Amino acid sequence: MGCVGFDLDMTLIDPRPGMVAAMGQLAGETGYPLDGEYFAANLGPPLDHVxxxxGTPEERIPELVARFRAIYPEVVVPSTVALPGATAALEAVHRLGGTTLVVTGKYEPNAALHVKALEFGVDSLVGDLWAAGKASALLEHGAIAYVGDYTGDMVGAKAAGALAVGVVTGPCSRQQLLDAGADVVFDSLAEFPDWLTATADGAREPGR
Known part of the structure; x- marks a missing residue:
């Protein structure tokens, strides 16, 4: 077993209540029509894209991104929970002798706060990468698989030559993930440990 990569938002964690609150606070401070509910329901793309x-003026985007990141630790992190099967999925990789990697589009220091708060067994963390851009980190760490909830996660996995593992705990449907290149799709990470064990056992069979 080598390295297995995981996305963060809506793959390992559910930060949606805090995301709604943080975007609402940013809207209140700036007067811009920032829809926190929509944002939280469609997590995936980087904040500047959102x-x-x-319709935020381009010249204000760096300022708003910086402010959101500053709000984040006190508003989002405390209300975030691990998704079902997240801890068990990470433990399954370690149990089989592999290493775990989180690759996320989230600002890396804030992503690290989640990993620490939820006591996830993560060996390496890389932030600020999205879609095909995630391939660079997956290749650097030699990831054999990447698990995510967004179509861009499947694109990143395939670009790195890794198994693309989808979970429908985020905004994308099973069919959308399959269409984006997923090799397998689960309802949640609760299904992941058994699949990983079976996959590893198959790889150990003679002639495999």
């Missing part, structure tokens, strides 16, 4: 979608 702000553009909301």
């Amino acid at each position: 702000l553009r979608e909301f």
